Amino acid sequence: MIQRLVRGQFRRQVGSTLLAQLVSLALIIANSAIIARTLGPEGKGALTLATLAPAMLGLLLGLGLGVANAFFAGSRRLTVEQLTRNSVGFALLASAAGLAIAAIMAGTGLLGRLLPGVPAGVIVLAIAAFPPTLLTRYLTATLQGLQRIYAVNLVTLGNALANLLLTLLLVVALGLGLQGAALAFVGAAVVGLVMVMWLLRQDGGRFSPALDPAVLGQTLPFGLRGYVGNVLQFFNYRLDAFLVNFFLGPAGVGIYSVSVALAEMLWYLPNAVSFVIFPRAAQSRPEEMNRFTPRVFRATMAFTAMGALALALLGRPLILLIYGEQFVPAYGPLLALLPGVVLLGGAKVLTNEIAGRGYPHYNSIASGLGLVLTVVLDLALIPRLEVVGASVASSIAYAVTFVVAVFFYLRVSRRV
DSSP states (O other): OHHHHHHHHHHHHHHHHHHHHHHHHHHHHHHHHHHHHHHHHHHHHHHHHHHHHHHHHHHHHHTTHHHHHHHHHHTTSSOHHHHHHHHHHHHHHHHHHHHHHHHHHHHHTHHHHHSTTSOHHHHHHHHTTHHHHHHHHHHHHHHHHTTOHHHHHHHHHHHHHHHHHHHIIIIIISOOHHHHHHHHHHHHHHHHHHHHHHHHHTTTOOOSOOOOHHHHHHHHHHHHHHHHHHHHHHHHHHHHHHHHHHHHOHHHHHHHHHHHHHHGGGGHHHHHHHHHHHHHHHHSOHHHHHHHHHHHHHHHHHHHHHHHHHHHHHHHHHHHHHTOGGGGGGHHHHHHHHHHHHHHHHHHHHHHHHHHTTOTHHHHHHHHHHHHHHHHHHHHHHHHHTHHHHHHHHHHHHHHHHHHHHHHHHHHHTTO
16 A cells, blocks of 8 residues: 555656646747747857856856755755755855856956857856856755655746746847847746745755755765766766867757757656656665666656657657758757667666665766767767767767666666
8 A cells, every 4th residue: 555655656746747847848949949030040059058158067066965965855864954054055165166267267268269159248147047056956956855846846847937938028029139048047047046945945944054064074975976977967968069069160059959959858757757766766665666666667768769759750840840940950960869868768767766775976987988988979970970970979878878877777776
């Protein structure tokens, strides 16, 4: 009876997360379509690259504290008050460091050399989203650990809706172009932070900054074990955008970003499952997870594969309908991405499950191998096959990551 209730709760949480992600997806696609049709491939590519800057800062300076918050909130080893106050204190330090780094890079012209073709002012605007985005990540992870999945979904929806409404106001109504799109991105980040702080107050969250050595002594070591993996995984997903920009310019990134955005729609179910299974694994006995996870994994892979087939059949008219004729060349790269995206969806479920058991470092190894392959294959294939080459490189790297994730899952699950 208890197991049926647990499975029912898991299905409801996954269903809620998936529904929220699908609604968010509709909002994101609408926002992306507005930007694509207003700014064209070059403008869309420039915005994609600019918004990668705060994401990179967040990963490099976040030190895995979000993963640690989810684990310690889920296992009840630290209180919500301890985790939230520590998160605010650490986020302030990381934000100061990140903004100083960004200022130095902007002053020396390094930002322009790293992101050629992207206006420096737009990059600086986008980087302003770094502090609220970083703290939102920490606090949302705490909600995740508490299994307040519906609250997290509300934050996801609020962020996507705010971005769309601000884009309509700043880009369409006021005609601020690329700068307006960057401002909308920053504004949505602030809205997300306000929402998650309000929601966490109900669980005892307190937001006066503190850096408790006892809390840091537990959270940082755990977070650092998964930190490397998160950084490597991010670059595994996004490094190809920088390399496409290097070889083909922002217009190439604009085309490639459409391929990636459509292919990554297939991750909404794996992401929902992964998001819910992490705190479940932290709270459950290994024997229970050994029975539970394989069923979830198989179902996730089957549904993701069916989605890939539908996207292969409908991708071209979908691109034409949403983005317009200029973006139809994104269909070929989309097809090349699909096999790897399906496999990486399965890897996400397995690596999050074993991270919830206390083994986040295995994700670091799997992501590291995938990243090495991505770089090598991108450098070899993009000059020859252009955007399709980036897709083929990513697809192969994702497949290798999947194989490694299966190996580590079997290794962990057989220790019981």
